[in-house]
Amino acid sequence: MKNDLSRREFLQRTAGATGAFAASHRIFLQPEHIPLPLESTPPSERVRFGIIGIGMQGSGLLTNAIQLPGVECVAAADLWDGRHELAQEIVGSKIPTTRRYKELLDNKEIDCIVAAVPDHWHKQVVVDAVNAGKDIYCEKPMSHSAADGVAMVAAAKKTGRIVQIGSQRVSSVICAKAKELLANGIIGTITLVEGTYGRNDPTGAWEYPPPPGLSPSNFDWDTWQGEATKRPWDPDMSPKYFARWRCWKEYGTGLAGDLLVHLVSGMNFMLGWNDPPRRALALGNILRFKDGRNMPDVHATLFDYGEDRPPVYLRLNLGCDTPETYRFQGSHGILEVTEFNITYFPQSGVDEGPSYYTYGFPREMREAYFKKWHEEHDPKPGKEPVTEGYNFHGASWDEEKPHLWKYFQAVKSRQPVVEDAVFGNNAALACHMANESYFRKAAVTWDAATSTIKS
Numbered sequence: 001m002k003n004d005l006s007r008r009e010f011l012q013r014t015a016g017a018t019g020a021f022a023a024s025h026r027i028f029l030q031p032e033h034i035p036l037p038l039e040s041t042p043p044s045e046r047v048r049f050g051i052i053g054i055g056m057q058g059s060g061l062l063t064n065a066i067q068l069p070g071v072e073c074v075a076a077a078d079l080w081d082g083r084h085e086l087a088q089e090i091v092g093s094k095i096p097t098t099r100r101y102k103e104l105l106d107n108k109e110i111d112c113i114v115a116a117v118p119d120h121w122h123k124q125v126v127v128d129a130v131n132a133g134k135d136i137y138c139e140k141p142m143s144h145s146a147a148d149g150v151a152m153v154a155a156a157k158k159t160g161r162i163v164q165i166g167s168q169r170v171s172s173v174i175c176a177k178a179k180e181l182l183a184n185g186i187i188g189t190i191t192l193v194e195g196t197y198g199r200n201d202p203t204g205a206w207e208y209p210p211p212p213g214l215s216p217s218n219f220d221w222d223t224w225q226g227e228a229t230k231r232p233w234d235p236d237m238s239p240k241y242f243a244r245w246r247c248w249k250e251y252g253t254g255l256a257g258d259l260l261v262h263l264v265s266g267m268n269f270m271l272g273w274n275d276p277p278r279r280a281l282a283l284g285n286i287l288r289f290k291d292g293r294n295m296p297d298v299h300a301t302l303f304d305y306g307e308d309r310p311p312v313y314l315r316l317n318l319g320c321d322t323p324e325t326y327r328f329q330g331s332h333g334i335l336e337v338t339e340f341n342i343t344y345f346p347q348s349g350v351d352e353g354p355s356y357y358t359y360g361f362p363r364e365m366r367e368a369y370f371k372k373w374h375e376e377h378d379p380k381p382g383k384e385p386v387t388e389g390y391n392f393h394g395a396s397w398d399e400e401k402p403h404l405w406k407y408f409q410a411v412k413s414r415q416p417v418v419e420d421a422v423f424g425n426n427a428a429l430a431c432h433m434a435n436e437s438y439f440r441k442a443a444v445t446w447d448a449a450t451s452t453i454k455s
């Protein structure tokens, strides 16, 4: 995200400090190989895409996508005319623009779609796109509700089109390396998964400035509201809904859909999981940004992913800045994963000295125990266990180009993508469960038989 620069800088600085303990064990990860754009890609080999939604995220996706080799944007749709102008500025030519995204779906010159519309429009855009025979890259969270996600998975399966959801860390070198390390058992038996992220500024809490002059003459307010209860245009509130839709459940999915979904998608990818949680219990509140929003600004959720899996505890906070971090904890130590770094803090998982319980033995008994313990456990010279950790450093897990590149390659090759509708739905369901648990003030479960969230 473009507004992440200060956070990134902060992360880079703290990442250096974290890695210092193991400076001699720092390993640099090769970035994903993406060929340079070749001006000479013949038209028959180009992927021609249309973009729907050219807002904060769509403008970044568009900028990145057109830098990829053989990828071309040929049309743009948005409900605010200002974003038609923006799309043309980014592409650098007068590509056709429209307020009606279905014109892009009907256009036979367009191979595939990239969509970055607010969450409450994801289902309709994806279902319409695949039914029209178009592949689609749709932003995260995949759905606005559990029911929407079920409908999207069904549409993707029925049509066989490629659907890739936009949690870009799934295509990052950081998460790929962490996945490999975890699969190789670096931390032994995984006993707990912890993830946190916090921000502490109005922009981080979605108090974005509405565009000056936004009005029904340049913006289709009625269509923008989608299936939400229709409100008449209100010159004070409507521009706020437009810019700050994440704050309201009618349009957005709050912290869960904005940030938790990244944590969950990355976690599922790194652990090789691809199912919804069985149970979720969330606590939250609106403590810092009492600006009329109805979604919490602090949200902590415990997830149960099944009997043989570790508890998962994921915490989001818009009222205190903390770097986004996973801590995979296990019998052989901690694997800490952040935007640029993976750090392994080893633990032996065995007694490294005689048991302190024996201080409750009388002296003679204790000394005999100590002697025997040392004879049996002290490492032989040269055979001391390795206790130093190490650190991998790589490109940001937030970079969108590798994820977009995987999508456009799949459009060409027809090979499946990792973050398909099923994967996207399983991650989104965790977020819907976190929200349902917060609103119902109760633990919730996922009932696969009825595809519903129950208390």
Ligand SMILES: NC(=O)c1ccc[n+]([C@@H]2O[C@H](COP(=O)([O-])OP(=O)(O)OC[C@H]3O[C@@H](n4cnc5c(N)ncnc54)[C@H](O)[C@@H]3O)[C@@H](O)[C@H]2O)c1
Pocket: 001, 052, 053, 054, 055, 056, 057, 058, 077, 078, 079, 080, 083, 099, 101, 116, 117, 118, 119, 121, 139, 140, 141, 166, 167, 168, 223, 224, 242, 243, 257, 258
């Ligand atoms: N992957 C990431 O890191 C990341 C980062 C930010 C946002 N996002 C996701 O991207 C999506 C968009 O977020 P944003 O911040 O760019 O929102 P935004 O409000 O800035 O932009 C959305 C645009 O979609 C347009 N739009 C809405 N409904 C439409 C419709 N029916 N037809 C055509 N255009 C329509 C709006 O007019 C607006 O210009 C969200 O789902 C968000 O969660 C992902």
